[in-house]
Amino acid sequence: MSVKHALLALLCEGPRYGYELKAAFEARTGDAWPLNVGQVYTTLARLERDGHVERDSEDVDGHVHYRLTDAGRRETRAWWDSEVTREAPPRDELAIKLALALTVPGVDVRDVLQRQRTATVRALQTHTRRRARLTSAQRDGTAPAGAGTTAAVLVLESLIFAAEAEVRWLDHCEARLLRTADPNGARP
Amino acid sequence: MSVKHALLALLCEGPRYGYELKAAFEARTGDAWPLNVGQVYTTLARLERDGHVERDSEDVDGHVHYRLTDAGRRETRAWWDSEVTREAPPRDELAIKLALALTVPGVDVRDVLQRQRTATVRALQTHTRRRARLTSAQRDGTAPAGAGTTAAVLVLESLIFAAEAEVRWLDHCEARLLRTADPNGARP
């Protein structure tokens, strides 16, 4: 549903065509989630089918612009007015994997934990470096200092916050693992 | 891919039938992500198609047990040996939504932020309460103190860590928003 609503939101600024939408999406999310062009078109087709967008007149270059319908505007409004539910968040593969690693025989949980920690720390560094590049470009004026860049920085920071929490959680898991596996930890 | 690999992992403990797999999955994930039974069957069918599992002999009650094939065991092994990549994490609807709310005209970002904060805090409380219920049941002996309950607690804690990080991020967004919107914040 993210892509669908994102396209609707972008079309609030005015009619756009496929490649523009892809570029606008990636600019605002700091290339964190590259968007396949094909998906833009299929999503646009579904939005048109559902009456949320319609084809606009083609411009001089023959680009196929889409614009919001009233129903699309209502849909977008409803999106802004609703919260992203975190009571039942999307299944987290990592949490599931560790929960199973704990209970299934023949799995070295410590090994899984440590390898994952390395991977997550590496991801954290990637995001941090990207953020540094973005903010310095913003200062230099290389990147436009508009709301788009600010949004991209915030997106990267959400990834950073999440990765940091994940590292903490992995350490927490390892600590608890030591406590339960080591019988003389609690009562010496 | 989570469900597929989870079923494979559960079948490492021995042949099981559909409802058992659903129950086992939910026991280990603390009901955090209820699993539709239908999906168990469709996933099993696809695993059978791919040669990762095969039908076992039916038991006295006529239950259709499935067991791992060698290919399935290899697939599971490969899962344990690989990291869950966080360089390109699944698209986060909340981050996308806020990034767009910042740039699209006619959206009250502060309002979106505050309503989301409330929702996330509520989710955090839900997870915390569930965790408390689980650990107390574990102490009472109401719940089995095995690895399954430990796994469920860790899963809930991953949700708690993530929700806490999200609240911090939302506050961070609001602070940055104030700074950029308020022109006399940086240079008095």
Added chain:
DNA sequence: CACCGCATGTAACGTGTTACATGATTCA
């Protein structure tokens, strides 16, 4: 000319969700 990037699609596939159909068992 050949190649690359832009631009618009389409087809096939994988995964996940919901709703429905069907039968057996259990229990008030």
Added chain:
DNA sequence: TGAATCATGTAACACGTTACATGCGGTG
């Protein structure tokens, strides 16, 4: 007897990803 739960499925659909086809325009 009637309702609820267990149990095994199927069908239809939504979303996402990848790969491919096609044409246009500029550039080496």
